[in-house]
Amino acid sequence: MAKPDIVLKKVVAKAQRDLRFNVRHSADSDGLLAIGTMADKKDNLSYYLTATATRNSSRPTAYSSQRSG
Structure with missing residues (x-):
């Protein structure tokens, strides 16, 4: 039977809080990231x-059609 991995790290000295946002916009998509x-x-x-x-969203790409004639 495999033993679980144990990771030891330094003890937190004081309370820490962090919140980050990233917003992305391009011609064909938008995105939002929160950590x-x-x-x-x-x-x-x-x-x-x-x-x-x-959250990611994409916009439909507009296609143009040309007829030869």
Whole structure:
């Protein structure tokens, strides 16, 4: 049976919070990205959480047709 990997890191010294937004716009698509992180320590427990949310949309490409004749 495989043993789980254990990752040891430094304990969080103080509460940390971070929220970042990224907006993207181009001729054929738009996008929004939000990343949030939170770290804190309570008694002997130290934790670090990260959340990511994205939204992408694309616009239909306009095609032109030409008839030869």
